[in-house]
Amino acid sequence: DETVYLKDYAPVPVTVTHVDLHVRLDPRATEVSARLTCKRQGPGEMVLNGEQLEMVALRLDGKDLPADRYTLTDKTLTLHDAPDAFLLETVARISPETNKALEGLYMSNGMYCTQCEAEGFRRITWMLDRPDVMATYDVEIEADLPVLLSNGDEVAPGKWHDPWPKPTYLFALVAGNLVAASDRFTTMEGREVALNVWVRPGDEGRTGYALDALKRSMAWDEQVYGRAYDLSVFNIVAVDDFNMGAMENKGLNVFNSKYVLASPETATDTDYALIEGIVAHEYFHNWTGNRITCRDWFQLCLKEGLTVFRDQQFSADMRSAAVQRIGDVLQLRARQFREDAGPLAHPVRPESFVEINNFYTATVYEKGAEVIGMLRRLVGPDGYQAGCDLYFERHDGQACTIEDWLKCFEDATGRDLSQFALWYSQAGTPRVTVEESWEDGVWRATLRQVVPDTPGQTDKIPMTIPVAWGLLDADGAELRPTEVFELSEAEGVIEVETASRPVLSVLRGFSAPVILEHDQSDADRLVLLAHDTDPFNRWEAGRALAKARLVAMVAEGTAPDAPWLEAIAKLARDETADPAFRALALALPSEDDLAQTLHVGGIVPDPDAIHAAREAAGLAIAQALASDLGELRRAMRVTGPYDANAEDAGKRALDAVLLRLATRLDGGDAARAAYGAADNMTDRMAAFTCLLEAGDPSVAKAFEEDWKHDRLVMDKWFAAQVMHSAPDRAVGIATGLTRRDDFDAANPNRFRSVIGALTAGNPAGFHQKDGSGYRFLADWLLKMDAMNPQMAARMSTAFDTWRRYDADRQDLIRAQLDRIAGESISRDLAEMVGRMRG
């Protein structure tokens, strides 16, 4: 059994305090010479990690190590009778060119780069590859390439010194023919920092936004958290082949080029917002992750949950806080609630794993961030700041646990957080039901919480749930401003004396990651939609109304009713509301969201029926707004050259929603005009996807002619065709796309743009009842697994909702899971498939 358990944690008997690396780069025969300064801190053998390495030399204190003093396997190097202090020298040979797992040292378009988190360093050299071993580094890179980068400060060409002790996972090395866009930043401590964004020649013109976002992030972390940068240089490198978004290596962040490169012609508003958020996220890790790191991988949320929370705060400050919050909650529900409801549910701090890469999940990241947000609500902004200050002061330079983090808040505020800590150990989305009564001038709300069973966990204990609430009167005037009720037992009651029946606005700002069951009348919801002072709950009221309609349309075959359509139309026309907010309020709940809602309500979801209901609701809204669409769109026209700011982006977002409605009525006339007139990728993509939905066959060809030279834009082209095709054609289109010469499955962005676009972007297409979508995915998972197990394992989560569906679909999915499990597959994919089969 390869399972690793949190309870088995033990510190290493012999640690490494300094790493001296000399790397001679070669595509198939890179030589890595390592000199490790080792020090005993307890009894036991030293076991170093090393995988896919060819041993060229092994010396201890300058002498070749005799065969009886060590044991070498394909995963470890064990030293017998190691002295108290010594220098261990190894020489390893590796082959970056053939490394398609994109973990360790690999090549992308002729450039060398590394990805070490979580356990990639062991594919570079033998080392204690775990986060509680923190060492300083000297790195020398030898290669006939103009740019040679590693962590820390450059002391001579190709020679780097990192003075800050760090774990292996933060090591990075990059070498290639790169050019930089540069700038400077002076920290509040007066340190001059050179900022560089390194890209392939030709991409320099698309780096401005990332550089700007970096400077804003640096200033924000100083202002809001009092944290300054700590080296003379901060490098960002854009890489085309990258398994995820980006990586926070000390002083040398490596990014998927999709999250660095942007120009108005090639990137959409969404891309710009993602670049801003991810640049900030990786930069913020310098303090939450790097200066203070994790003791072991079970503590991953210590750095990830906190850093996501920080990047969400940053984006809220840079843009509209309300729009940011709605977007974050949409993500949380789409990804984390889904995960928490199925066979892959796990606590924010898992207690065991087989492959740690399988736990970089929405639960660890997004629910982890929600837990920080709840903590802040419970201790208040001042208590939060005091706790953070204490954390940075007490634990700088250490590898920590969640207990260390919470203790800082207990010590800083005097509050007992032992019950709150259950959020880290109990999996599953709590359900909170609200029951209201109003009698004899007393309004009462009874709140009850249940934490559901999840794989391996039953009989859960009530948690501390901060429930923000307020009251309105029937005309929408405020009766009680926002307060926080702490629901810490199975049941709690809020009581208010009031002469008139109030309208409750509960879970304002989505104050806790729970599923709220509140049987509120349409009339009350319409009051909230029109008047709530809490913008999140205004949106949420509209959401609840829409969801109820769509569920009834699917389950009972009803048609959308006039009062709802009127309310929607009114909101669309409400000039006092932010366009970005209106765009979000007009968007209907996703097909996956509806499938889950039906499933929870005891109805087996039919993906085709859900798709059809959403289409019908869209058409009804379009008809309700028909005569106004042209004028509303004109009001959203942005004048002047493209700017990615939130205000302009909001107008474009609402315009896109309106254009999609118009397309339902005119068959694509407005979209054709918009496509021709577009001077930026946001508008162009909006029109393009409308035309795909309208079934215009010429548009894909035209788009391709214009953009075939641009890899990132073509990723959008691939994805759009799969996502915006009719469900019964989606698998055929996806299959056709994978047969093109420019479909390179080894490139994660391209792979996701077809396979991910089907599984996540066209649910009715993926769930076709002939099982073709399931077969298509399984075929690709097996192909991908042989190359890049991490990517295969991640993509396999598309199957995690299989128990929702009818017996036929369940059988079809089950057959594919069994088929995959029967092949010789990676540990990564085997763990995921095993958990999903249950």
Ligand code: B3K
């Ligand atoms: N820490 C990295 C993620 C590493 C994933 C390894 N499988 C990016 C981030 O969260 O900032």
Ligand code: ZN
């Ligand atoms: Zn992170």
